[in-house]
Amino acid sequence: MEPVDALRRIAFLLERSRASTYRVEAYRSAAKAILPLGEDEVRRRVTDRTLRDIPGIGPSTSTVIEQAVAGQVPDKLAELETESAGPLAEGGEELRAALRGDLHSHSDWSDGGSPIEEMVATAMELGHEYLALTDHSPRLTVANGLTAERLRRQLGVVDAINTHTGDAFTLLKAIEVDILDDGTLDQEPGLLGELDVRVASVHSKLAMGSTAMTRRMLTAVGDPLTNVLGHCTGRMVMPRAGDRAGDRSGRRGGGRTRAQSTFDARAVFEACAESGTAVEINSRPERQDPPEDLMALALELGCLFALSTDAHAPGQLDFLAYGCARAEKVGVPPGLIVNTWPLEDLLEWAAPGG
DSSP states (O other): OOHHHHHHHHHHHHHHTTOOHHHHHHHHHHHHHHGGGOHHHHHHHHHHTOGGGSTTOOHHHHHHHHHHHTTOOOHHHHHHHHHHSSOSSSSOHHHHHHOOEESOBOOTTTTOSSOHHHHHHHHHHTTOSEEEEOOBOTTOGGGTOOOHHHHHHHHHHHHHHHHHHGGGOEEEEEEEEEBOTTSOBSSOHHHHHTSSEEEEEOOSOTTSOHHHHHHHHHHHHHSTTOOEEOSTTOOBSSOOOGGGTTSSGGGGTOSOOBOOOOOOHHHHHHHHHHHTOEEEEEOOTTTOBSOHHHHHHHHHTTOEEEEEOOBSSGGGGGGHHHHHHHHHHHTOOGGGBGGGSOHHHHHHHHSTTO
16 A cells, blocks of 8 residues: 555545544645655655654654555554444445435535545545535624635636546536525525536534424525425534544534424425425434434425435545445335436436436
8 A cells, every 4th residue: 555545544434434634634644745746755764764854753653654655554544444444333234225326415615624636536535436625605704605606616626627537527516505594595596507516515503493493494405496305304413423433523612412403394395395395313422313214204295315424534434334224214215316427417417307
């Protein structure tokens, strides 16, 4: 294993186990530091004992590099492969194998912790055929939401990445668009129409009254541009990962849990079924949203689902296992989960008026 690959793998395993940000960033920063140097220069620095002269290389990361250069499996990597590389959840294996991609992920363009390219590389390593890049919309300033101008620039980056990956992988042009107080979507409609996938989520005033929240969600679900209703209850069943997970998302809310929003779930899910809007099964362990009783209600009412990670760091793209286990427990059939579909079918469903 090359030193860069070893460092990236260590960061990935730390992220999927929700380790602290500073630990993850040490290994990912070291990988970035030596990547431009080339193999010969890295070997020379190992021989000359000058690795630590490179900014971003410390005692732990230099040991990993030295052991990889020597043809060894680094001790830190071997330790993590033993302790952290096993299944994240029991059950859901067949459903996980059926998933072709992930429709909810964030990069460092908003509140994610890694560049788009790193998220794509990890998605490909996990066997994804596609990944939706769903950075936040402008009203969510605390998450560095994308203005229309920044989103347009991001779309150019997506085009460049897809040119590079070719037929092997597709990065979908997408957004997690905020559902505003009146239920409208927080981005220019024309720009939303240019995207492949639109996840609409409530992020503010989560404790508003049930009647108002129901009306708000029904308006959003009724918008033909909405494809997925994201983390519908907004609950947090354990403290956000934050400084424990290698991303920036948890730094917004600190170590708090949060009760779920109240709304007429039957009315909202009936509207989702009628419009073909998928209900998101959010796989983040701190969300587990929707709870199983609401997931079962959505299934009873004939809803489609999108089983996604809401990943804010590369290692969190493996959180799909959590959502798969919960979906299997409730009995959600794979065919109702839109990201088990081939890309062509997914895009046809997600197109406005599709």
